[in-house]
Amino acid sequence: MSATLETMTPTDTDVDLADDVVAALGADGLTFKVWGGDWCPDCTGQLPQFAAALAAAGVSADRIEQFPVEKVDGEKQGPGMDEYGVTHIPTVIVFDDGDEVARFVESADTDIATHLARELADE
Template sequence: MKKFFFFAFAILSVQYIFAQTPSAEISRDSHGNKVVKGFLTKQELLTDTAFAWFPSGQKSFTPNADAVKSFAAGKDAVNILVFGGTWCEDTHMALPHFFVTADAAGFSPDRITLIGVDRSKKTLYNLSEAFGITNVPTFIVMKNGKEIGRVVEFGTTGYPEREVAEMVAGAAKK
């Protein structure tokens, strides 16, 4: 009986500790930009007026048809980690295009994890260090918990959403 109570107490304690853990820290940089350090959602980017760049960037973008097909081909095979800076102009340009392309392909939002970094490329829980993030945005394609590729900033072609889509399609074939 003592073991049962100890086990129940341990489970409740762990749940309480993790319930108190913040998912993001919010601050302002010297330019007045809202900086999110930690986990964010696409919905937050769409609805927070501090991120007007996100819905604006989505409205003005038409996804490449081949990229949409590539995303769709592997939409159930991978997860994508995206490190970005809410203060970063490169993120402001690339992130809306990435989401428009993923959405057009029916890529589940549950398979995309968006992580905000501060100007020094740090985030909560040392995730940026764990994944070796030096520039943002960085898109990391994962399959079965392993990295299969990444696109940093605008990649090699200037179209990061297309490069990510090619990796997603490639992962589906393996």
């Protein structure tokens, strides 16, 4: 069983998303890697809504890989952080056929789902 983040449990399944955001996230072939920490205020504030957006877009759990990050001696540590260049959380990377096509890092001018949909639209 892969690791899971408590913060990736949708708190509200009734999310109001634009149709283009739902379509972008739900596109065939996309997979999502999510780094976060259940102790992290940014993660607990953003990831439940993102999880709800993925559910609304029909993204199955087998297309979402979660990477719990711990804080050890003031440093963030977790699986895959070095490999994928993750330094801040939450970080969400979207892949299409193994190629990175979008990335959200810590914060943006909008929610994670909308940010990623914008990046996917630019692809």
